Amino acid sequence: MPFTIAIDGPAASGKGTIARALADRFGFGHLDTGLLYRAVGALGGDPIVAARGLSAGDLQRDDLRTAAAGQAASRVAAIPEVRAALVDFQRRYARTEPGAVLDGRDIGTVICPDAELKLYITASDEIRARRRALELGADESVILGELRERDARDAARDVAPMRPADDAVLIDTSALSIDEAVELAVGLAQKAGA
Ligand SMILES: Nc1ncnc2c1ncn2[C@@H]1O[C@H](COP(=O)(O)OP(=O)(O)O)[C@@H](O)[C@H]1O
């Protein structure tokens, strides 16, 4: 049986950084599920049609990491049919041997409710905005507004809202370096049997 690690949390909290490091450490696959929604948003046209026809090539676009792509992703992510079209691919990925790390918003609650380990990564709004602004070379106050708007939409939607699973371990990375956050997660994964 593959070992599944589900990582959720708000924008730019450090999910992907921790997910990639865990995948490296344990030889697991890593799926950044946010990329699926970003690609659907970036494709334009009818998002339901885009989600149903999504291909590997669509995930390779170089414009998926922008703030605009994040906003478009969060709008299409509130459409139930878009989410439904992406469920099977994510669940199949979660069965990768010997294990898989998936990061997103609804991995522990909807996609992989039986994951062996669930993490919910947070950090203060200001720190998340500073880190993302640095990453994108963008204005911190503009990014702060963008993250808050997106988090509010993601948490308020009716279908698969962003929230920690009841059995998720919460990690606040506000005062942690990348190495400290990764070591904490690695320790939890080892304890869970990875
Ligand atoms: N603990 C940390 N300390 C400092 N910077 C961090 C930390 N974790 C992540 N980062 C940086 O913050 C940005 C957002 O992290 P990322 O892992 O992409 O977040 P998410 O996947 O939640 O959107 C990246 O530039 C990353 O290098």
Ligand SMILES: Nc1ccn([C@@H]2O[C@H](COP(=O)(O)OP(=O)(O)O)[C@@H](O)[C@H]2O)c(=O)n1
């Ligand atoms: N499992 C997921 C992953 C992302 N998303 C949506 O996709 C958007 C972009 O996700 P992301 O993980 O790439 O965003 P960041 O946290 O990297 O900024 C989110 O704001 C959500 O609206 C989702 O609804 N469910």
